[in-house]
Amino acid sequence: MSTGRISIALWIVAFVLTVILAVFQRMTGPSYPKRGRTVSTAGEEVRFRLPRSHGGPGGLEVSISPPPEIRRGVLEWRRYPTNDPWTSVSLSRGEDGHLSASVPNQPPAGKVEYRLLLDGDGGRLVVPQDEPVVARFRADVPAWVLIPHILAMFGSMLVSTRALLEVLRPSTPEPRRTVLVAMGLLMIGGLFLGPVVQKFAFGAYWTGWPNGSDLTDNKTLVAFIAWLPATILALKGRKLWAAVVVGWIVMMGIFLIPHSLRGSEMNWSEGEIKTGAVMNENLSNLAG
Numbered sequence: 001m002s003t004g005r006i007s008i009a010l011w012i013v014a015f016v017l018t019v020i021l022a023v024f025q026r027m028t029g030p031s032y033p034k035r036g037r038t039v040s041t042a043g044e045e046v047r048f049r050l051p052r053s054h055g056g057p058g059g060l061e062v063s064i065s066p067p068p069e070i071r072r073g074v075l076e077w078r079r080y081p082t083n084d085p086w087t088s089v090s091l092s093r094g095e096d097g098h099l100s101a102s103v104p105n106q107p108p109a110g111k112v113e114y115r116l117l118l119d120g121d122g123g124r125l126v127v128p129q130d131e132p133v134v135a136r137f138r139a140d141v142p143a144w145v146l147i148p149h150i151l152a153m154f155g156s157m158l159v160s161t162r163a164l165l166e167v168l169r170p171s172t173p174e175p176r177r178t179v180l181v182a183m184g185l186l187m188i189g190g191l192f193l194g195p196v197v198q199k200f201a202f203g204a205y206w207t208g209w210p211n212g213s214d215l216t217d218n219k220t221l222v223a224f225i226a227w228l229p230a231t232i233l234a235l236k237g238r239k240l241w242a243a244v245v246v247g248w249i250v251m252m253g254i255f256l257i258p259h260s261l262r263g264s265e266m267n268w269s270e271g272e273i274k275t276g277a278v279m280n281e282n283l284s285n286l287a288g
Contacts, residue, residue: 056140059102077114152189226250
């Protein structure tokens with residue numbers, strides 16, 4: 001096989017691996033819609049896809065396609081984590097037959113928990129049945145910063161994966177330019193545009209170490225440190241094999257950590273945005 005075809009094949013493999021990793025990260029994150037299915041009292045299967053994130057103005061729209069025996073229902077919600085009483089909003093039926101209602105807009109980093117109570121001839125159906133859905137609100141992030149951020153982070157994963165495949169090939173030149181491009185994309189997407197996105201969304205540029213324990217910021221920092229040895233060796237013209245392999249394993253390992261875990265969260269009792277682990281305040285003090 002010619003060198004050009006090998007290069008194209010490696011880019012295709014790198015792209016497929018990157019897409020798989022990116023989709024896995026996205027689907028396992030706390031902002032990805034909660035999907036599931038349950039069975040109504042009449043034995044009908046009810047599928048649902050309930051949002052867990054909302055950006056910009058307006059309320060959080062919640063919708064479900066009910067089985068025929070469901071006549072009406074309500075959306076119950078309250079601030080999270082609190083012992084507030086549940087607020088009920090009647091579900092309205094649209095022309096498409098879906099039942100829907102909205103949770104009122106909350107301040108950036110404010111979280112709510114909600115559930116649907118559907119009533120029909122056979123009784124009441126709670127969706128989801130296990131526990132309420134937790135959703136986080138954020139301010140609007142302009143597309144001019146969000147799209148380049150996403151593209152740069154994806155590009156960094158893609159190019160670093162390409163560098164890995166290159167060093168695994170025997171008797172090939174060191175992929176120094178590829179290593180440097182991967183670092184450049186990581187710095188642009190993660191260390192520059194990432195904080196700008198967070199500033200728009202939650203009002204703070206950086207909530208990772210040493211300012212907080214936001215996993216999204218911290219894992220970007222770890223990825224930078226992990227790829228730094230390969231970058232330095234590439235600049236010095238040294239052997240890259242070990243640094244690229246170790247750097248890629250660490251980078252992809254931390255990138256697989258679900259996005260937005262331990263992120264910004266409104267402390268309702270203090271009216272301030274906190275970052276890190278779920279707060280441990282006594283919920284009785286958060287009521288009201």
